[in-house]
Amino acid sequence: MGRLDGKVALIVGGGADGPPNKGEALAIGNGRATAIMCAREGAAVMVADLRLPLAEETAAAIRAEGGRAKAVACDASKEEDCRGAVEAAVREFGKLHLLVNNVGIGIGGSLLKTTTEQFDRMVAVNLRSHFLTMRYAVAEIAKAGGGAIVNVSSMAALRSNRLIPYEATKAALLGLSRSAAASHARDNIRVNTILPGLINSTMVRREIGDREAAVAPRIPMRRQGTPWEIAKAIVFLLSDDASYITGTELIVDGGLSMG
Numbered sequence: 001m002g003r004l005d006g007k008v009a010l011i012v013g014g015g016a017d018g019p020p021n022k023g024e025a026l027a028i029g030n031g032r033a034t035a036i037m038c039a040r041e042g043a044a045v046m047v048a049d050l051r052l053p054l055a056e057e058t059a060a061a062i063r064a065e066g067g068r069a070k071a072v073a074c075d076a077s078k079e080e081d082c083r084g085a086v087e088a089a090v091r092e093f094g095k096l097h098l099l100v101n102n103v104g105i106g107i108g109g110s111l112l113k114t115t116t117e118q119f120d121r122m123v124a125v126n127l128r129s130h131f132l133t134m135r136y137a138v139a140e141i142a143k144a145g146g147g148a149i150v151n152v153s154s155m156a157a158l159r160s161n162r163l164i165p166y167e168a169t170k171a172a173l174l175g176l177s178r179s180a181a182a183s184h185a186r187d188n189i190r191v192n193t194i195l196p197g198l199i200n201s202t203m204v205r206r207e208i209g210d211r212e213a214a215v216a217p218r219i220p221m222r223r224q225g226t227p228w229e230i231a232k233a234i235v236f237l238l239s240d241d242a243s244y245i246t247g248t249e250l251i252v253d254g255g256l257s258m259g
């Protein structure tokens with residue numbers, strides 16, 4: 001029996017935009033690993049992504065394992081697409097119980113090196129999108145009898161590396177999630193945030209490349225995390241194993257934040 005049997009999950013940013021690890025056939029990032037793991041735990045999964053082929057690749061991987069999944073195109077910075085992704089999940093699978101907001105990009109830099117346009121784009125993609133998908137999802141989740149939402153933030157919410165729009169939007173997600181959790185606890189909807197540390201994900205392989213040797217010595221556990229380790233933590237927060245956990249943050253960082 002799976003921990004998400006009978007549930008319907010929407011994973012926004014459920015593709016994987018980057019190269020695979022050496023020896024891996026399929027590129028795995030945090031969003032794709034989460035979608036696959038939700039399906040392995042019994043959920044029917046709607047995979048939403050800016051790039052439909054990436055979402056379709058995730059859905060096909062799930063179906064190849066015997067799971068249920070469909071894909072939908074969604075630019076999470078657009079309100080109509082956020083509404084459309086929620087509607088697609090309900091249309092396809094009849095209900096919605098679980099939402100994961102994995103979308104996050106990194107543009108801009110320090111205060112004086114970030115343009116207003118870059119800052120606005122970051123707010124639209126990393127923060128407003130989560131607000132929008134939650135706003136459309138909560139009514140459906142409440143109708144289904146309750147469920148859970150996980151927003152993917154970052155250790156960058158708590159520590160600075162002088163990337164102002166990334167850090168500001170990831171920190172704002174903590175407040176956004178907490179506030180949504182407070183508003184919807186009585187609807188039996190739990191909302192939590194996950195803070196990954198340094199993860200060997202598609203986002204990192206695409207933008208930085210292989211950073212393992214450079215960062216591992218800084219991490220108490222002496223290695224980057226894997227997207228599967230992020231997915232396991234997300235599935236925990238989505239499942240009834242976390243039935244009394246809401247409005248909080250879970251750090252998954254191999255001890256990096258201990259200092």
Ligand SMILES: NC(=O)c1ccc[n+]([C@@H]2O[C@H](COP(=O)([O-])OP(=O)(O)OC[C@H]3O[C@@H](n4cnc5c(N)ncnc54)[C@H](O)[C@@H]3O)[C@@H](O)[C@H]2O)c1
Nearest residue numbers: 013015016017029030031050076103104154199201202203
């Ligand atoms: N890798 C790390 O070290 C690390 C650390 C902390 C947090 N994170 C967070 O993890 C998340 C990304 O992880 P990933 O490995 O899945 O990366 P990824 O870059 O593969 O992103 C997943 C998907 O999001 C999609 N996407 C991008 N913009 C979108 C938009 N506007 N609308 C809809 N979909 C969009 C991409 O097409 C991609 O398929 C981000 O929120 C990131 O901030 C990563």
